[in-house]
Amino acid sequence: MTHRDDHDHDNHLDPMDARVRALETTLCEKGLIDPAAIDVIVDTYQNRIGPQNGARVVAKAWHDPAFADWLKRDATAAIASLGFTGRQGEHMKAVFNRPQTHNLVVCTLCSCYPWSVLGLPPVWYKSPPYRSRAVIDPRGVLSEFGVSLNEDVRIRVWDSTAELRYLVVPMRPAGTEDYSEEALAALVTRDSMIGTGLVDIGT
Amino acid sequence: MNGPHDLGGHMGFGPVAPQANEPLFHAHWEERALGVTLCSGALGLWTIDESRHARESLHPADYYSSSYYEIWIKALEALLARHGCVSPAELIAGQAKSAGSGDRPILKPQNVAAVLAKGAPCDRPDQGPARYGVGQRVRIRNVHPAGHTRIPGYAKGHVGVIEEIAGTFVFPDDNAHGKGENPQWLYRVVLEGRALWGDEADPLLTVSIDAWEGYLEPA
Numbered sequence: 001m002t003h004r005d006d007h008d009h010d011n012h013l014d015p016m017d018a019r020v021r022a023l024e025t026t027l028c029e030k031g032l033i034d035p036a037a038i039d040v041i042v043d044t045y046q047n048r049i050g051p052q053n054g055a056r057v058v059a060k061a062w063h064d065p066a067f068a069d070w071l072k073r074d075a076t077a078a079i080a081s082l083g084f085t086g087r088q089g090e091h092m093k094a095v096f097n098r099p100q101t102h103n104l105v106v107c108t109l110c111s112c113y114p115w116s117v118l119g120l121p122p123v124w125y126k127s128p129p130y131r132s133r134a135v136i137d138p139r140g141v142l143s144e145f146g147v148s149l150n151e152d153v154r155i156r157v158w159d160s161t162a163e164l165r166y167l168v169v170p171m172r173p174a175g176t177e178d179y180s181e182e183a184l185a186a187l188v189t190r191d192s193m194i195g196t197g198l199v200d201i202g203t
Numbered sequence: 204m205n206g207p208h209d210l211g212g213h214m215g216f217g218p219v220a221p222q223a224n225e226p227l228f229h230a231h232w233e234e235r236a237l238g239v240t241l242c243s244g245a246l247g248l249w250t251i252d253e254s255r256h257a258r259e260s261l262h263p264a265d266y267y268s269s270s271y272y273e274i275w276i277k278a279l280e281a282l283l284a285r286h287g288c289v290s291p292a293e294l295i296a297g298q299a300k301s302a303g304s305g306d307r308p309i310l311k312p313q314n315v316a317a318v319l320a321k322g323a324p325c326d327r328p329d330q331g332p333a334r335y336g337v338g339q340r341v342r343i344r345n346v347h348p349a350g351h352t353r354i355p356g357y358a359k360g361h362v363g364v365i366e367e368i369a370g371t372f373v374f375p376d377d378n379a380h381g382k383g384e385n386p387q388w389l390y391r392v393v394l395e396g397r398a399l400w401g402d403e404a405d406p407l408l409t410v411s412i413d414a415w416e417g418y419l420e421p422a
Contacts, residue, residue, distance in 0.1 A: 016230070016232050016236075016272075016273060016276070017230065017231070017232040018297075019232075019276060020232040020235045020236050020239065020276055021232070021235070021297070022294075022296075022297025022298070023239055023276065023279070023280065023289075023294070023297075024235055024239050025297060025298060026289055026293050026294070026296075026297060026298055026299050027239065027242075027243065027283075027288070027289070029298060029299035029303075030288070030289070030299045030301075030302065030303030031302070031303040031305050031309065032242075032243070032246060032288055032303050032307075032309060033239060033242040033243060033309060033310070034242070034309055034310065034311055034312065035238075036311075036312040037238065037242050037309075037310045037311055037312045037314075037315050038234075038235060038237075038238025038239065038241075038242060039238070039312065040312045040315040040316070041237065041238045041241050041242070041315055041319075042228075042234045042237065042238055044315065044316070044319060045227065045237070046227055049319070050227075085320050085321075085322065086319050086320040086321055086322035087318075087319045087320075087321075087322040087323070088322070089322065090322040090323065090324040090325070090326075091324065091325075091326060091369075091370075106211075108209070108210050108211035108355050108357075109208055109209060109210075109211075109255075109259075109353060109355060110208060110255055110258065110259070111271060116322075119227070120227060120237070122221065122222070122225050123222065123225065123229070123270070123271065124219050124220065124221045124222070124225075126271040127216075127219075127271070128210055128213070128216040128267065129216040129217050129218060129219045129220065130219045131210040131211070132210040132211065132212065132213040132214065132216050133214075133216075133219070134211075135211045135212060135355075135357060135399075135410050136211070136212045136357075136399075136400055136404075138405075138408065139405065141219055144218050144219045144220070144221070145219070145221060152407070153407065154407040154408075154409070155405065155407060155408050155409075156393075156409050156410075156411065157408070157409070157410045157411070158411050159211065159355060159410060159411065159412045159413075160413070161353045161354075161355055161412045161413045161414070162353060162369070162372060162375075162389055162413035162414075162415070163325050163326075163372055163373075164369060164389075164391075164413055191221075196221070
């Protein structure tokens with residue numbers, strides 16, 4: 001069962017727990033880090049910076065054509081106007097799904113990911129199966145996420161090989177014409193902003 | 204370097220297996236690993252390019268058998284030792300054997316929000332005219348530097364089309380090795396799936412990479 005295997009693979013609890021604890025202790029004793037800063041960093045990514053940020057960007061783009069146009073032209077500035085800036089989002093580009101073009105984001109070389117709008121990447125995004133196959137077999141990868149595109153849909157894979165960070169703007173589902181921006185944001189999943197998911201009513 | 208990190212197109216790693224409702228951290232030590240890595244980076248002793256190179260320089264067997272936070276920690280230990288922050292004896296003992304120099308400002312909790320919100324932009328003023336234009340066909344150079352580079356192996360030697368000139372950015376191949384930022388033009392190059400993977404590939408697939416000018420040659 002692959003899920004369990006992967007789970008075990010990422011949980012070498014005892015040796016890594018001791019190793020990181022020793023490293024943190026040593027750096028504290030030498031005055032090189034402040035453990036209270038670590039607490040704030042962890043809290044930030046648990047509670048303040050995550051895919052809820054990106055969902056707000058997408059919902060606003062769906063709701064406000066002028067914002068969508070700005071997002072297309074200068075994603076860094078448009079996203080900053082909502083208060084989302086900084087680490088691993090310094091240089092943003094938004095890529096818009098179309099009926100005939102689906103966008104998928106990967107970093108084959110490491111784990112580059114738009115932290116300012118999506119937070120920390122999931123394990124699968126950083127792991128060899130996704131990084132190796134997204135560029136050669138994206139339809140196969142998508143099928144493992146339960147996503148099946150029509151055969152005539154073009155797939156564009158964006159390999160994040162430099163410091164540009166990509167946010168996929170998924171297509172707005174039909175039947176949401178009367179939704180508020182807030183209700184739209186609640187539909188937008190993390191995976192839909194990477195390209196490994198689609199947005200549906202009721203997902 | 205043609206290291207274990209350069210994964211595009213490789214086979215045999217199995218299915219992606221996304222975990223439903225995956226927790227942000229899978230163990231407490233991962234939280235501390237994230238924080239220790241970011242706090243250590245905030246000392247300003249190395250660049251993001253040097254840290255990436257430290258990760259990809261792990262032995263391939265070690266790289267592939269490590270989770271991503273394990274890779275981070277192993278690379279961080281190497282960076283800290285290289286820059287004289289901790290000695291090998293201290294890493295083994297898990298305690299300080301000598302006092303730190305105390306000559307560097309460290310990341311304090313009250314500054315975390317501002318530091319994260321600022322980030323570390325790596326665009327730079329243009330150094331001169333761009334050599335290539337939008338729509339131009341270019342070849343990704345077939346080079347195999349021993350040091351850090353951001354040319355993915357699968358793209359080397361192939362021809363694509365420039366879609367956008369993204370600006371001028373710090374050149375990682377130099378910056379990773381303390382040779383200066385030496386900023387260069389950065390281009391988005393779009394390659395056809397069939398150019399990369401052969402006639403059997405999906406005819407509706409295109410892949411883009413972001414390539415510094417030095418990675419390209421006229422096609």
